[in-house]
Structures are given as structure tokens and as C-alpha cells.
Amino acid sequence: MSSHDMGRRTLLKLSGLALVGATAGCLESEEDGTTTTTTEESGGGGGGGEETTTTTEESGGGGESYTIGMVDSLTGSLAPYGERNTRGRELALAAVNEVGIGSEGASLNISVEDDESTNQGGVNGAQKLVNQDGVPLLIGSVGSGVSIAIHDSVTQEAGVVQISQNSTSPELTTRPELLRMSPSGAAKGQALAGLVSDDGHDTVAVTWINNDYGTGLSDVFAETFESEFGGTVAYNEPHDQGQSSYSGILTEMASTDASAWIFLTYANEYTVMVNEGFDQGYNTAVDYYGAESTVADSIIENTPAGSMDGMKGITESAPQDQENYQNFVAAFEENYDATPTVWSAYAYDAVTVAALAIEAADEFSGEALSAVVRDVTRPEGEEVFNFEEAAAVLRDGGSPSDINYQGVSGPVDLDENGDPPGYYQIYSVEDHEYVFGDYITS
CATH class of the missing domain: 3.40.50.2300 (Response regulator)
Incomplete structure (x- = not known):
């Protein structure tokens, strides 16, 4: 319209x-x-x-x-x-x-x-x-x-x-x-690290899309998780955009002792990963986490029910x-x-x-x-x-x-760097739907 x-x-x-x-x-x-x-x-x-x-x-x-x-x-x-x-x-x-x-x-x-x-x-x-x-x-x-x-x-x-x-x-x-x-995304990466740590995870595997978005967010997450929360990032590798399969990435993540997997990627790529992870049963063996780009109606529509239930993440929000x-x-x-x-x-x-x-x-x-x-x-x-x-x-x-x-x-309050302040919200996936919870401000 x-x-x-x-x-x-x-x-x-x-x-x-x-x-x-x-x-x-x-x-x-x-x-x-x-x-x-x-x-x-x-x-x-x-x-x-x-x-x-x-x-x-x-x-x-x-x-x-x-x-x-x-x-x-x-x-x-x-x-x-x-x-x-x-x-x-x-x-x-x-x-x-x-x-x-x-x-x-x-x-x-x-x-x-x-x-x-x-x-x-x-x-x-x-x-x-x-x-x-x-x-x-x-x-x-x-x-x-x-x-x-x-x-x-x-x-x-x-x-x-x-x-x-x-x-x-x-x-x-x-x-x-x-x-x-x-x-x-700096504050978001820090909040995501805190969320994962608060949930009791001390060893994680991270895969991030190989561009400025993925690099910046993964760097903040990994540094915060290790230095501020004493965690271990056992796997921290990029993946390319637009691939038809990410089974190799998932296999490498599964070879670690990580109890949580962090997906810093886009909707199309995450959809492929969720479907392949579901086929291999990874979704029941580890906890999934993500950021704002793993929240999209297209992900829900193109993945089977139960394939990412229990997933959590941090996304931008509005007052x-x-x-x-x-x-x-x-x-x-x-x-x-x-x-x-x-x-x-x-x-x-x-x-x-x-x-x-x-x-x-x-x-x-x-x-x-x-x-x-x-x-x-x-x-x-x-x-x-x-x-x-x-x-x-x-x-x-x-x-x-x-x-x-x-x-x-x-x-908006644009500062000298052109950045506004941030409102964030914790989300989860329950019964194959996004559920939004507590707020975080930066």
C-alpha cells in the first residue's frame, strides 16, 4: 500500500x-x-x-x-x-x-x-x-x-x-x-554477553556473518563475555552471506563443549541454520542465542515448530x-x-x-x-x-x-559520533513465537 x-x-x-x-x-x-x-x-x-x-x-x-x-x-x-x-x-x-x-x-x-x-x-x-x-x-x-x-x-x-x-x-x-x-550495537553486545552468563553458560560457540555488522557485534560480545564474565568463547568464526548450507559451521560448533550457541547473522542465513540444526538435533542439545537480526516473521514462517523454542536474545526496542x-x-x-x-x-x-x-x-x-x-x-x-x-x-x-x-x-539525541541512545529488550521463542520481556537502556 x-x-x-x-x-x-x-x-x-x-x-x-x-x-x-x-x-x-x-x-x-x-x-x-x-x-x-x-x-x-x-x-x-x-x-x-x-x-x-x-x-x-x-x-x-x-x-x-x-x-x-x-x-x-x-x-x-x-x-x-x-x-x-x-x-x-x-x-x-x-x-x-x-x-x-x-x-x-x-x-x-x-x-x-x-x-x-x-x-x-x-x-x-x-x-x-x-x-x-x-x-x-x-x-x-x-x-x-x-x-x-x-x-x-x-x-x-x-x-x-x-x-x-x-x-x-x-x-x-x-x-x-x-x-x-x-x-x-556495542551496548547490545554487552547486554547479550550478560544474558548468556546470567543463564549459567560459561562456554559458548559464536558464528557471525562476515561483514561489518557481524565483526563489530561479535568482537564486543566475545570481549565482554571473557573479560567481564570470565567465560570462554570456544568457537568464534565467521560465515558467508547467502549460502545454501551451513552444516560445516554447525558441525564445528558441535565439536566444542559449548553449552550455548550465539548466532550473529541475518534472517535468511539463520533460517538455514535453524533448519539444519533441527535436522541434526542440535536444538535440543544446546541453547540458542541471537540479536535483532534473528527476529523476523520470515524465520518463524520458514522453520518447523519446535526448532528454536527456548532461544533468547537482545533486540532494539521502543518506549x-x-x-x-x-x-x-x-x-x-x-x-x-x-x-x-x-x-x-x-x-x-x-x-x-x-x-x-x-x-x-x-x-x-x-x-x-x-x-x-x-x-x-x-x-x-x-x-x-x-x-x-x-x-x-x-x-x-x-x-x-x-x-x-x-x-x-x-x-534521538544524536551525539558527536552521530549515535542515539539505545533501548533494548530481551526476547525469547516460545511455542514457535517471539515473546518480548524486560527492557535494558544504554
């Missing part, structure tokens, strides 16, 4: 979320009405196929418009996460265009490129958006390695603001210009008692007949923060947006819970530092 198909009732419900966007370096005139266009383009590389998809979503009732770019995972291993981002983006787009950008009420367009869940695919998409389309702000991506590759190869040199909606690797902290809505998050959930459920995860909320907030930067900036350029994008989230300003509230302060003569956007995912 596209944002422009949403009815007036939904937009009213989203009035507590209203947001704005960004543009492609110049204002565009468009006629009344709304459209969505999708084009297939040959090339693109990245190992995910021969074609890349460009989607431009346009909303609004005419006049001027802004366009920003987004690189998302529409195909490949991270596609289950890209789908949830799409829904958050659609809700954000509907809300921003209900309010409009600036005193003229300009509308927002978002041009989306598929990264194919690969670094090269992400770089290709970002190059098109930045070099051909001229966007001064880019949202993306899901995978930490993809976000880092886009930053290092495209946005940093071009002076384009980049906001990742979902990337969690601690490596992003070393790149202060690379902003993100989801918190660093569920916060009113604007509840408004977000209500709108999400009405439009998609599903309950959102915090990841859709991160995608929503990425667009919102981009919009607030545009509203606050002196001009629509990478330099001007970069100068204000952190300020609109800082805790020194007045708390605002939606774009409409923030825009009212700015249009009444307020400065960017006069507002403190409280995201639907929680306080």
Missing part, C-alpha cells in the same frame, strides 16, 4: 507524527495529485541480480516539492528488513505531506534505490542518487557494511548528509558524519508507553494489518529528522543540512513529538537548537 492511498482518517491519526523531507538540490514544480513511478534499470552490480529498481514516491497537492534519496534492501538477505522500512517510510511520507514543508507547504518525494543487500549494490544506488539525481541528503541503509561503504565511497566526499535507519555496527561510531537512528509511538503503532496496524517493530519506527524517524533539518536549514544543500541535523534532536531544546510541533517552533522564529525531537522510536 502506498502512502498516497491512505485516507483522511489515517492522516488525522498521524497528526501526532507529522514529518517533512528533503529535496534533490532544486525545487520541482508538479501538478496536483499523487503518483508513484517505478523503473527497471540494467546494471547495478552487487551480486543481487542484473537489475536495480528505482522507485519515486510523490505526494502532495501541487506546488513545489523536495526530493531526497533512500538506499534500502528490497532484494537479497536483508529484504525482510527492507520491507518493514518501506512501511515506516510510507507512513512518514503521508504525515509530512499533510503538513507540508516550509511556509509554502511544499511536498516531499523520496527516490529509493535497491542495494540488493550488498555493499556494491548500495554504492551503485547511492552514486545514482548523489551523482545523477543530485540529492543533498540520503537515507540508508539496513546493513552496516552497506552504510559504511556508501559513506566511504559516495557521501563523505560529496558532502551529502547520510542517515542510516537500521545499521547497528559499532564501526559507524568511528565515522561521525554517518548518522543513524538505531543505536550502536511503548510513549504517546507518539502508540499513535505510530495505531496507524501502522490500520494500514498494514500488522504490528510494527522498532525498525519501522527507526525508518520513520530517519525521514522525520531529515525533514526537520530541511525545515531548519537556511538552504537546501548538504552543507546547510549538515549544520543543523544534529541540533534538532538535542536534549537542550523544547521537547516536540512530531513534525508539526517542531515546525511551529521553527516558523515562529525558533532556532534548530530550540527543538528536541522525541522520535517514535524514543529520544
Whole structure:
């Protein structure tokens, strides 16, 4: 369902979320009405196929418009996460265009490129958006390695603001210009080590996906588990993305005396591992643990009942008692007949923060947006819970530092490294369903 198909009732419900966007370096005139266009383009590389998809979503009732770019995972291993981002983006787009950008009420367009869940695919998409389309702000991506590759190869040199909606690797902290809505995985890795130790495990086997996400999270987990909790990591090896079998990895893990197995991987890869582990009876011999990327409906749907019951992990979460998050959930459920995860909320907030930067900036350029994008989230300003509230302060003569956007995912408060604070939650698998428990804050 596209944002422009949403009815007036939904937009009213989203009035507590209203947001704005960004543009492609110049204002565009468009006629009344709304459209969505999708084009297939040959090339693109990245190992995910021969074609890349460009989607431009346009909303609004005419006049001027802004366009920003987004690189998302529409195909490949991270596609289950890209789908949830799409829904958050659609809700954000509907809300921003209900309010409009600036005193003229300009509308927002978002041009989306598929990264194919690969670094090269992400770089290709970002190059098109930045070099051909001229966007001064880019949202993306899901995978930490993809976000880092886009930053290092495209946005940093071009002076384009980049906001990742979902990337969690601690490596992003070393790149202060690379902003993100989801918190660093460092605190999550530490919390996961504590959870495993508290459950009585002193020897573990860890397998991690061979990219920046897996490397960063596994390093934090292993160091914390051994140095702070006195545990032993008997096996700590990577696995490649997109393999049809991981039986060799599982056999090696089973050859250790580990009582717990830690899977730091993506949904597709973990699904294969769960099925092979079930076939070999490993799931009854050891306890499984994971992080946020082993929480996905597709995992439950594509594994047999009982194959991972008792699994536990740590995932990012949202402050569920916060009113604007509840408004977000209500709108999400009405439009998609599903309950959102915090990841859709991160995608929503990425667009919102981009919009607030545009509203606050002196001009629509990478330099001007970069100068204000952190300020609109800082805790020194007045708390605002939606774009409409923030825009009212700015249009009444307020400065960017006069507002403190409280995201639907929680306080954003981007620090000097571009990182927000984190909310985490312990989850488990019971009767082949995810069950969410206690909260942890960083």
C-alpha cells in the first residue's frame, strides 16, 4: 500500500507524527495529485541480480516539492528488513505531506534505490542518487557494511548528509558524519554477553556473518563475555552471506563443549541454520542465542515448530508507553494489518529528522543540512513529538537548537559520533513465537 492511498482518517491519526523531507538540490514544480513511478534499470552490480529498481514516491497537492534519496534492501538477505522500512517510510511520507514543508507547504518525494543487500549494490544506488539525481541528503541503509561503504565511497566526499535507519555496527561510531537512528550495537553486545552468563553458560560457540555488522557485534560480545564474565568463547568464526548450507559451521560448533550457541547473522542465513540444526538435533542439545537480526516473521514462517523454542536474545526496542509511538503503532496496524517493530519506527524517524533539518536549514544543500541535523534532536531544546510541533517552533522564529525531537522510536539525541541512545529488550521463542520481556537502556 502506498502512502498516497491512505485516507483522511489515517492522516488525522498521524497528526501526532507529522514529518517533512528533503529535496534533490532544486525545487520541482508538479501538478496536483499523487503518483508513484517505478523503473527497471540494467546494471547495478552487487551480486543481487542484473537489475536495480528505482522507485519515486510523490505526494502532495501541487506546488513545489523536495526530493531526497533512500538506499534500502528490497532484494537479497536483508529484504525482510527492507520491507518493514518501506512501511515506516510510507507512513512518514503521508504525515509530512499533510503538513507540508516550509511556509509554502511544499511536498516531499523520496527516490529509493535497491542495494540488493550488498555493499556494491548500495554504492551503485547511492552514486545514482548523489551523482545523477543530485540529492543533498540520503537515507540508508539496513546493513552496516552497506552504510559504511556508501559513506566511504559516495557521501563523505560529496558532502551529502547520510542517515542510516537500521545499521547497528559499532564501526559507524568511528565515522561521525554517518548518522543513524538505531543505536550502536556495542551496548547490545554487552547486554547479550550478560544474558548468556546470567543463564549459567560459561562456554559458548559464536558464528557471525562476515561483514561489518557481524565483526563489530561479535568482537564486543566475545570481549565482554571473557573479560567481564570470565567465560570462554570456544568457537568464534565467521560465515558467508547467502549460502545454501551451513552444516560445516554447525558441525564445528558441535565439536566444542559449548553449552550455548550465539548466532550473529541475518534472517535468511539463520533460517538455514535453524533448519539444519533441527535436522541434526542440535536444538535440543544446546541453547540458542541471537540479536535483532534473528527476529523476523520470515524465520518463524520458514522453520518447523519446535526448532528454536527456548532461544533468547537482545533486540532494539521502543518506549511503548510513549504517546507518539502508540499513535505510530495505531496507524501502522490500520494500514498494514500488522504490528510494527522498532525498525519501522527507526525508518520513520530517519525521514522525520531529515525533514526537520530541511525545515531548519537556511538552504537546501548538504552543507546547510549538515549544520543543523544534529541540533534538532538535542536534549537542550523544547521537547516536540512530531513534525508539526517542531515546525511551529521553527516558523515562529525558533532556532534548530530550540527543538528536541522525541522520535517514535524514543529520544534521538544524536551525539558527536552521530549515535542515539539505545533501548533494548530481551526476547525469547516460545511455542514457535517471539515473546518480548524486560527492557535494558544504554
